[in-house]
Amino acid sequence: MVETRLIDGKAFAEGLRARIADEVTEFKARTAVTPGLAVVLVGEDPASAVYVRNKGKQTVEAGMASIEHKLAASASQDEVLALVRQLNADPAVHGILVQLPLPAHIDAQAVLATIDPAKDVDGFHVVNAGRLAVGLDALVPCTPLGCILLLKHNLGSLAGLEAVVVGRSNIVGKPLAQLLLREDCTVTIAHSRTRDLPEVCRRADILIGAVGRPEMIRGAWIKPGATVIDVGINRVAKPDGGTRLVGDVAFEEAQGVAGAITPVPGGVGPMTIACLLQNTLTAAKRQVAGGA
Numbered sequence: 001m002v003e004t005r006l007i008d009g010k011a012f013a014e015g016l017r018a019r020i021a022d023e024v025t026e027f028k029a030r031t032a033v034t035p036g037l038a039v040v041l042v043g044e045d046p047a048s049a050v051y052v053r054n055k056g057k058q059t060v061e062a063g064m065a066s067i068e069h070k071l072a073a074s075a076s077q078d079e080v081l082a083l084v085r086q087l088n089a090d091p092a093v094h095g096i097l098v099q100l101p102l103p104a105h106i107d108a109q110a111v112l113a114t115i116d117p118a119k120d121v122d123g124f125h126v127v128n129a130g131r132l133a134v135g136l137d138a139l140v141p142c143t144p145l146g147c148i149l150l151l152k153h154n155l156g157s158l159a160g161l162e163a164v165v166v167g168r169s170n171i172v173g174k175p176l177a178q179l180l181l182r183e184d185c186t187v188t189i190a191h192s193r194t195r196d197l198p199e200v201c202r203r204a205d206i207l208i209g210a211v212g213r214p215e216m217i218r219g220a221w222i223k224p225g226a227t228v229i230d231v232g233i234n235r236v237a238k239p240d241g242g243t244r245l246v247g248d249v250a251f252e253e254a255q256g257v258a259g260a261i262t263p264v265p266g267g268v269g270p271m272t273i274a275c276l277l278q279n280t281l282t283a284a285k286r287q288v289a290g291g292a
């Protein structure tokens, strides 16, 4: 039986935000420029509203300017595109983020493609995705970046380790696989249609759950001693009628098998916003003369 360590993403994210705040202070003193992050929320999705509120709060706490734009769920695609173009042209805005998911009538890919790649702090623009894929400097999606920071903090070098990423989304699975490759891991991207998924997962020294299905990855799928990063944030019903958050990994079953695991909540989630702040500062440094 293995003793399973908890990877405390909340504490790590707090430390990272404090370090970013120090860097922001230094940047502002040197350039007289305040990094600005614009967040666009379309519609009233309650979870998105909470994430956007937290982004604004943590941006200000880090000493940066937060610019929030809230559009009605009925906003047209042209309205959203016009706002993005306005933010592209605004020199006080160094980072732009359009909160996902967007209402169904809006073409998310068209919106993401309109963001200036230099201000694309989500790293979702094809230019940034392409730069990451060929190993050039890129703005990297926040959740995968957070996973890599947690892994390196816990394991040191990742070189030569077998990593299995369960999930192939553009936001998490694919960019995370690229980042793991950059760390010299041997990477498999698996998904719900992978043949003998449990056996594939059991190969992993690093197992990532990023499939968006509550507790799909069972304890018996985990190699003893593996490091498990759970990206899933799924709200499920409790017997008392309330709800609770669970990840993509059956957390209780992982105890005594995994060497280390991120909890949900309090694991990867808080790293997403901390890495957004880091990307905003990076983007500002690149845009401001003498900022780097």
Ligand SMILES: Nc1nc2c(c(=O)[nH]1)N[C@@H](CN(C=O)c1ccc(C(=O)N[C@@H](CCC(=O)O)C(=O)O)cc1)CN2
Binding pocket: 051, 097, 098, 099, 100, 101, 122, 142, 143, 233, 245, 264, 265, 266, 267, 268, 269, 270, 271, 272, 273
């Ligand atoms: N444009 C983007 N949209 C979305 C992204 C993104 O990176 N860019 N990611 C998610 C939502 N997200 C940030 O936007 C996000 C999700 C979760 C957390 C977080 O801290 N979660 C907490 C639990 C929160 C809760 O109680 O509900 C945790 O895991 O501890 C932060 C940010 C989709 N959209």
